[in-house]
Amino acid sequence: MDNKQFVKEIADIEKDFPQWYTDVIMKTELVDYGPVKGTMVIRPYGYAIWENIQRELDARFKATGVKNAYFPMFIPKSFLEKEAEHVEGFAPEVAVVTHAGGKELEEPLIVRPTSETIICAMYSKWLKSYRDLPILINQWANVVRWEKTTRPFLRTSEFLWQEGHTVHASEQEALDETILMLNVYKEFAENVLAIPVLTGKKTEKEKFAGAVATFGMEAMMLDGKSLQAGTSHYLGQNFAKASNMKFLDKDGVLKYGYSSSWGVSTRLIGALIMAHGDQRGLVLPPKVAPIQVIIIPVAAHNGGVLEKVAELETALKNAGIRVEADVRDMSPGWKFNEWEMKGVPVRIEVGPRDIENNQCMLLRRDTLDKKAISLDGLVETIKAELDDAQKNMLEKSRKMRDERIVTATSVEEILQAVENKCFVKADWCGCRECEDKIKEETQASSRVLADGERVTGKCAVCGKEAKYTVYYARAY
Amino acid sequence: MDNKQFVKEIADIEKDFPQWYTDVIMKTELVDYGPVKGTMVIRPYGYAIWENIQRELDARFKATGVKNAYFPMFIPKSFLEKEAEHVEGFAPEVAVVTHAGGKELEEPLIVRPTSETIICAMYSKWLKSYRDLPILINQWANVVRWEKTTRPFLRTSEFLWQEGHTVHASEQEALDETILMLNVYKEFAENVLAIPVLTGKKTEKEKFAGAVATFGMEAMMLDGKSLQAGTSHYLGQNFAKASNMKFLDKDGVLKYGYSSSWGVSTRLIGALIMAHGDQRGLVLPPKVAPIQVIIIPVAAHNGGVLEKVAELETALKNAGIRVEADVRDMSPGWKFNEWEMKGVPVRIEVGPRDIENNQCMLLRRDTLDKKAISLDGLVETIKAELDDAQKNMLEKSRKMRDERIVTATSVEEILQAVENKCFVKADWCGCRECEDKIKEETQASSRVLADGERVTGKCAVCGKEAKYTVYYARAY
Secondary structure (H helix, E strand, O other): OOOHHHHHHOOOOOOOHHHHHHHHHHHOOOEEEOOOOOOEEEOHHHHHHHHHHHHHHHHHHHHOOOEEOEOOOEEEHHHHOOOHHHHHHHHHHOEEEEEEOOEEEEEEEEEOOOOHHHHHHHHHHHOOEHHHOOEEEEEEEEEEOOOOOOEOOOEOOEEEEEEEEEEEOOHHHHHHHHHHHHHHHHHHHHHOOOOOEEEEEOOOOOOOOOOOEEEEEEEEOOOOOEEEEEEEEEEEOHHHHHHOOEEEOOOOOEEEOEEEEEEEEOHHHHHHHHHHOEOOEOOOOOOOOOOOEEEEEOOOOOOOHHHHHHHHHHHHHHOOOOEEEOOOOOOHHHHHHHHHHOOOOEEEEEOHHHHHOOEEEEEEOOOOOEEEEEOOOHHHHHHHHHHHHHHHHHHHHHHHHHHOEEEOOOHHHHHHHHHOOOEEEEEEOOOHHHHHHHHHHHOOEEEEEEOOOOOOOEOOOOOOEOOEEEEEEOEO | OOOHHHHHHOOOOOOOHHHHHHHHHHHOOOEEEOOOOOOEEEOHHHHHHHHHHHHHHHHHHHHOOOEEOEOOOEEEHHHHOOOHHHHHHHHHHOEEEEEEOOEEEEEEEEEOOOOHHHHHHHHHHHOOEHHHOOEEEEEEEEEEOOOOOOEOOOEOOEEEEEEEEEEEOOHHHHHHHHHHHHHHHHHHHHHOOOOOEEEEEOOOOOOOOOOOEEEEEEEEOOOOOEEEEEEEEEEEOHHHHHHOOEEEOOOOOEEEOEEEEEEEEOHHHHHHHHHHOEOOEOOOOOOOOOOOEEEEEOOOOOOOHHHHHHHHHHHHHHOOOOEEEOOOOOOHHHHHHHHHHOOOOEEEEEOHHHHHOOEEEEEEOOOOOEEEEEOOOHHHHHHHHHHHHHHHHHHHHHHHHHHOEEEOOOHHHHHHHHHOOOEEEEEEOOOHHHHHHHHHHHOOEEEEEEOOOOOOOEOOOOOOEOOEEEEEEOEO
16 A cells, blocks of 8 residues: 555554654654754745745735734833733743843843733824724734743744734723634634634633633644634733823823734644644645645656646646646655645646546545546636535534534533543533632643533532533643 | 925935934834834834735745745854854844743853854754755744844844745855845845845955855945845855755765855835935835825815725725725825825825816826826726836936946045945955955945956055955945
8 A cells, every 4th residue: 555654654643643743743844843942943844834824814814904013022021010910921931031232131131922011012102092093903923932841833932923912992892803803713714724613712710811801712633632723812901001001082081992912823733733634644724735736747757748747737827726746756656645644635646548538637635535537627627626625624624523522510521521532511600619620630621611501500510500601621 | 385294394305314214214104113222113004015025025035946934033052153253243243042931041042143053953954865955945034133223124133034045065056046046136126126236246344254255235325325235145065064964965975065045134124215215205116015006085075076086996906906095084285295205106186176077186206296197097097107106216216326336546536426425336456454444434335346347457545456346335
């Protein structure tokens, strides 16, 4: 069998998922470890996925009126300390510049772990009147959080992300923006990444340090663990008060603004890998795949094969499809393995017999179905296959996820469910002790609050009346 | 006159160019000062220019086979020290992280001032065989150089840039790449930024710390000073040897690779401002202008005006033109000033009388010519005007620049020429003393070596036989 070589090299996805993940990201050259502990190098194949994510998200942000800007990476230590909860949350994991230009600095500089404090300080300078509102700004940037345990894409000392920061005249408008961006993320996750997500409010314990409320989106990975794939925070007037960010309202009164912030990061690449991969390696949704179609010549020494390959490549490229032809001097079987491992959505094989029959062979990475297709109308056929692969991947993920959402009425049931790789819906009284107890006994944490009916109406831990229903899961 | 208000607010471009620059960048909201000394905030209007620069350049890089990646920002101090000239050049201006995650680090980390050392360390891990060559990678990133004197866009502690890093099997291939990218920059500067540039090799004194040879492109600003707008370095085997970056060549011998690096930065925004601006403010070339066309209603309370404005806006937007309509409740005169100051290439005015006559008024920012144009075929007319503005701005800049290139045969003539806001072509024996003497006595530095015939054949300083002809200028 063609794939033996690679199947052997990649750890068993069922038996050792963490090693499978590491094997896949390293062998496909998505990423490498940087020289400094906990850092990563995003290699061209991985970065091309990030560029596709950026393009898709950026267009969505701009369609809501958001504009991009860039704020300095160095934050004076005193800024971080302005918001009490915020500094408590971030101080333990910041990197600190103490020397620059050959001298010790008078005030140490924090390398941004997130930019609320510095951005609000600038907004407080720019904001004068209600006419200046809303302020809707996003930045694409690197941030640094010094973590003890790191894994490429999932948790690294430095990572790339976008962070949106908005200011509004009223609580309602800021809350609306918070939810709007959560929904932008959800639509993007489903329609671009082909990953269905649960969205909802986070508990007090899990919320962003300094927020009034955090809303998150959670994605189920193949091992049943949840990955927080994006968050949107309603910040109330917390940062406005810390930065004295005020505006003169229509009624002539000076008021603090209401703000929101929201972000997703290179973590999404980790989500893609762990939501869709299989034993052969990556399976990439067409909308973010760096290469959507790979063309492989078979019996390339035969007259006309390479010419036909070049002709098809040009035709597909001109139609806006990200296509490459692999004309290296290696066996087709070797190439099949390589491009399957790299998760290219559609493979086309062209040999002398195919050309005689005015056809080529097409393999879909998501289904591994192989069939002959006519060279007439090839562009349209390929476009339809890519659309279908995109749709099929979302449906498959959604089906798996939905089958793995269960309800529980006790800590034991929660434990059993998460051991079975499930998300668990259970009722909760709302107290921190019960939330902590579940974490302690099941290693599952509350992911987001669920809408709708209660499971039983009683807290799964203490049995008291439930105020909330929670999705619990073990999480990355 | 409409513009009095702004003319008064912006310092006189002839009398106080530095203050004019500061006034323009602040009043047009391109940029603001960050809280940490020497840092800048790139505001949405400024960042949109950077996005246009990125899109144009990125496509050009990719067309030559370059792919993007991302390398960590933190470089172990020991890495920087591997290349002797490099560390000497950069050590005085680096920012140093000494603490992270609540602890003092065992080895301090340098915030990248440029990434040759860390990128070559990764390449040396990836590079095995001649089959892996060439390596053609670029990254868009922030870098930090702690400078004593800073000015937004021109010289800031942190700035945004791209840095390409390539490796090749031979000296010739690496040199070819170095020149190829220099020419990409030149074509981009002229056809996108509408700025004519002089390109050539830098002297030893002016070359990049660690390079074998540096090639630069120099642009003339309106005050006659030169701005180094981009550089491309041939690094030979310097960094390859420092990082032990070797490959097994076709002949079975293990060899060091030859590398190049090349970069441009947010400095280009400074170049745009100082190459094209006037007393009214910015004049932006259409290809990088965030807004290419601004539509302003006149007598907007009149029935049908706002509807017509919206109709034209939609038509232009659908044609791919970056257009906005300014329907704020302010006088047209106020808006004319504002958008002229912001450098929007084309302004359209629409009033009741215009609508009656099936026309609108069009003002070109680059020429300040105003004329009536028909609403029939408006999209085509606007496209032609934008193309013409782009072309006209380059011609105008080139004419000014060419008129201000003079030759000199003595230090006195060089001094007189740079005082007259000129670039000076003069012969040079090649010794450091003569180069230093010109700098000392005229505050002009050697910008790039000139091709072609000598001016007299004798060094303008010492009179000995000339080995080179040099372009001298005062520089940013």
